[in-house]
Amino acid sequence: MEINELHTDPDTKARAGLLQTDHGDILTPVFMPVGTAGAVKSLSPEDLKSSRAQIILGNTYHLYLRPGTEIIHQAGGLHKFIGWDRAMLTDSGGYQVFSLNDLNKIEDDRVIFRSHLDGSQHILSPQISMEIQRDLGADICMAFDECTPFPATENEVIISLERTHRWEAASLNAFRASADPYSHKQHLFGIVQGGIYPELRRQSAEAITALDFDGFAIGGLSVGEPKSAMFEMTELVTDILPAQQPRYLMGVGKPEDLVEAVSLGVDMFDCVLPTRNARHGILFTWDGPLHVKAGRFKADFTPVTESCTCYTCRNFSRAYLRHLFNVNEILVLRLASLHNIHFYQELMSAMRQAILNNQFASWKHDFMLRYHQSKDQSEVA
Amino acid sequence: MEINELHTDPDTKARAGLLQTDHGDILTPVFMPVGTAGAVKSLSPEDLKSSRAQIILGNTYHLYLRPGTEIIHQAGGLHKFIGWDRAMLTDSGGYQVFSLNDLNKIEDDRVIFRSHLDGSQHILSPQISMEIQRDLGADICMAFDECTPFPATENEVIISLERTHRWEAASLNAFRASADPYSHKQHLFGIVQGGIYPELRRQSAEAITALDFDGFAIGGLSVGEPKSAMFEMTELVTDILPAQQPRYLMGVGKPEDLVEAVSLGVDMFDCVLPTRNARHGILFTWDGPLHVKAGRFKADFTPVTESCTCYTCRNFSRAYLRHLFNVNEILVLRLASLHNIHFYQELMSAMRQAILNNQFASWKHDFMLRYHQSKDQSEVA
Numbered sequence: 234m235e236i237n238e239l240h241t242d243p244d245t246k247a248r249a250g251l252l253q254t255d256h257g258d259i260l261t262p263v264f265m266p267v268g269t270a271g272a273v274k275s276l277s278p279e280d281l282k283s284s285r286a287q288i289i290l291g292n293t294y295h296l297y298l299r300p301g302t303e304i305i306h307q308a309g310g311l312h313k314f315i316g317w318d319r320a321m322l323t324d325s326g327g328y329q330v331f332s333l334n335d336l337n338k339i340e341d342d343r344v345i346f347r348s349h350l351d352g353s354q355h356i357l358s359p360q361i362s363m364e365i366q367r368d369l370g371a372d373i374c375m376a377f378d379e380c381t382p383f384p385a386t387e388n389e390v391i392i393s394l395e396r397t398h399r400w401e402a403a404s405l406n407a408f409r410a411s412a413d414p415y416s417h418k419q420h421l422f423g424i425v426q427g428g429i430y431p432e433l434r435r436q437s438a439e440a441i442t443a444l445d446f447d448g449f450a451i452g453g454l455s456v457g458e459p460k461s462a463m464f465e466m467t468e469l470v471t472d473i474l475p476a477q478q479p480r481y482l483m484g485v486g487k488p489e490d491l492v493e494a495v496s497l498g499v500d501m502f503d504c505v506l507p508t509r510n511a512r513h514g515i516l517f518t519w520d521g522p523l524h525v526k527a528g529r530f531k532a533d534f535t536p537v538t539e540s541c542t543c544y545t546c547r548n549f550s551r552a553y554l555r556h557l558f559n560v561n562e563i564l565v566l567r568l569a570s571l572h573n574i575h576f577y578q579e580l581m582s583a584m585r586q587a588i589l590n591n592q593f594a595s596w597k598h599d600f601m602l603r604y605h606q607s608k609d610q611s612e613v614a
Numbered sequence: 615m616e617i618n619e620l621h622t623d624p625d626t627k628a629r630a631g632l633l634q635t636d637h638g639d640i641l642t643p644v645f646m647p648v649g650t651a652g653a654v655k656s657l658s659p660e661d662l663k664s665s666r667a668q669i670i671l672g673n674t675y676h677l678y679l680r681p682g683t684e685i686i687h688q689a690g691g692l693h694k695f696i697g698w699d700r701a702m703l704t705d706s707g708g709y710q711v712f713s714l715n716d717l718n719k720i721e722d723d724r725v726i727f728r729s730h731l732d733g734s735q736h737i738l739s740p741q742i743s744m745e746i747q748r749d750l751g752a753d754i755c756m757a758f759d760e761c762t763p764f765p766a767t768e769n770e771v772i773i774s775l776e777r778t779h780r781w782e783a784a785s786l787n788a789f790r791a792s793a794d795p796y797s798h799k800q801h802l803f804g805i806v807q808g809g810i811y812p813e814l815r816r817q818s819a820e821a822i823t824a825l826d827f828d829g830f831a832i833g834g835l836s837v838g839e840p841k842s843a844m845f846e847m848t849e850l851v852t853d854i855l856p857a858q859q860p861r862y863l864m865g866v867g868k869p870e871d872l873v874e875a876v877s878l879g880v881d882m883f884d885c886v887l888p889t890r891n892a893r894h895g896i897l898f899t900w901d902g903p904l905h906v907k908a909g910r911f912k913a914d915f916t917p918v919t920e921s922c923t924c925y926t927c928r929n930f931s932r933a934y935l936r937h938l939f940n941v942n943e944i945l946v947l948r949l950a951s952l953h954n955i956h957f958y959q960e961l962m963s964a965m966r967q968a969i970l971n972n973q974f975a976s977w978k979h980d981f982m983l984r985y986h987q988s989k990d991q992s993e994v995a
Contacts, residue, residue, distance in 0.1 A: 295941070300937040564655070
């Protein structure tokens with residue numbers, strides 16, 4: 234999978250490009266809203282389109298357990314099942330198997346785990362993850378890896394990395410040996426791990442890029458390590474990844490993190506933050522996050538952001554949103570999520586434009602200055 | 615307030631007409647979705663318009679407590695506060711004061727009650743209810759009455775009725791003595807009470823219609839009495855109400871109840887049933903209610919109703935809705951509510967058309983036959 238029309242900012246490593254999928258083109262850098270269980274929480278496909286989302290993410294682990302891949306396969310794939318006709322990416326299920334399961338048993342070639350829902354026993358492996366992701370039918374699938382926990386000793390990371398590289402090679406083999414089950418092409422991304430050990434990150438990046446993946450992800454970050462380490466590892470890896478293929482930093486992040494990571498050459502992101510924060514009344518603005526539940530907004534009849542064109546800002550005041558949170562009216566979960574997803578899409582679009590204008594460095598400087606002046610900044614989740 | 619273009623079905627008492635408000639015309643018979651605390655649960659104004667809702671209801675008691683009338687007044691009224699530019703009706707607050715408060719104290723000219731939220735003490739009276747409803751600014755306001763509980767002895771109803779008639783006269787005086795606070799005209803409806811005692815209902819209807827109200831409601835029904843009594847009282851009252859003014863049966867009801875009451879000459883309805891049932895997975899169809907959570911729908915990839923033009927039916931399957939309920943994705947609360955409100959609007963529209971075609975009796979016969987054939991009928995909430 235080539236990243237087309239690639240343009241790199243002259244003063245940073247920021248890139249703008251275009252990814253082609255059978256469910257439409259994706260302008261990069263791109264943020265992918267997370268639709269864990271077949272829905273981006275509170276938002277319909279129409280809402281997502283109104284926010285200009287180009288691609289969303291689904292979670293293999295959750296969808297495998299409920300409704301199960303058999304039903305999604307019968308529906309004609311995840312796109313059809315959930316009514317989303319733009320691009321989609323699924324993860325491998327590995328992250329949840331490791332993070333939601335205390336009782337998982339890792340063997341050489343598979344993981345035996347218990348459902349967090351009912352304790353029933355299941356098995357995930359490179360081959361099974363690929364089978365499931367074929368049934369789901371996302372445009373971009375992810376290799377089955379082990380997300381190394383943080384903290385981990387160097388030796389633990391070495392052991393984990395050896396397994397991850399073996400599993401990813403097996404994922405690629407299984408993926409290439411199977412055909413696209415629906416009428417569109419599926420792609421497979423490899424994932425670079427290595428904790429926060431520069432030499433192991435380098436080894437992993439070299440090992441994974443030696444394989445014939447369609448794109449590359451940086452995994453195992455944003456899991457509790459210092460932010461400086463996250464960006465150090467990101468830059469180390471993007472310097473090794475092939476320029477012509479897309480790069481995806483998994484699970485990141487806050488607006489300021491996206492801006493920083495774009496400046497280091499990342500093209501793709503996903504994170505639950507905009508929707509999760511929305512449900513807690515934290516709305517993103519160019520002046521930093523705004524805690525709309527605060528009492529000082531009770532008679533503030535201005536929108537969250539005057540210049541914002543989202544449905545929420547065009548129609549409702551901070552006072553109304555605050556009231557809806559106050560009385561637990563679920564409508565506000567959608568209105569807040571709509572705004573935050575819209576903001577994230579605007580943010581990516583603004584970055585893309587700055588890159589194309591060869592002005593990303595100064596754009597980034599201005600963004601950071603304005604964003605961090607927010608009174609609410611210290612409270613941000 | 616005249617009901618214009620009034621057309622009465624030749625074989626029943628069913629009426630079709632048109633109500634003019636400064637927030638648009640209302641074709642009758644009409645169903646008003648309930649927006650208790652400033653939102654029809656889970657639905658945006660855009661959603662309501664897509665369902666062709668012409669008027670919604672707000673609850674004075676809830677809005678008085680939160681956010682308070684001062685904030686709504688500052689916002690420029692409830693329409694502006696919640697972003698709804700079509701017609702609106704508010705109740706008097708009396709129903710909640712009596713039904714949500716065990717500790718209320720009824721005096722001759724007022725009720726002292728405690729907030730169900732924090733126990734704080736408040737007073738409601740005809741004058742105060744009118745003041746609040748002026749601040750809210752609904753197109754149609756309701757007189758402050760006592761909703762006589764069921765069951766009640768004849769003597770209890772007589773005492774309650776005497777008070778209700780006094781309060782309603784005081785409501786009318788207070789309302790007429792105050793000016794429209796915003797740039798649109800407000801109207802006041804009187805409410806007929808009388809429990810299920812025909813003679814008391816008759817007395818109440820005569821007493822209330824002797825006053826200069828803009829329209830008339832039938833209150834104190836759908837509170838636990840037998841359905842036969844509800845319809846008997848409804849017909850007794852509609853036979854007395856002036857033909858040229860709108861008639862509103864408060865708190866009703868199920869689709870089959872709306873059809874029956876329309877045949878008895880009712881023009882307006884409100885009920886939480888379509889939205890509440892939606893949130894419990896009960897979706898209304900012409901073939902009766904459908905319990906979409908049921909296991910038999912897990913691989914049913916047809917929409918709730920093939921012929922339905924709502925967003926939900928145009929885009930999603932029963933299997934997907936069932937899955938969303940199963941995994942507690944809040945998106946489904948909106949998708950289900952959208953469908954049910956759309957169904958209720960379609961139902962009212964179909965009744966109106968049948969009345970205009972002078973075919974309401976046969977339409978009603980066909981509707982009831984088809985609606986009650988549903989397998990799910992016995993389960994309906």
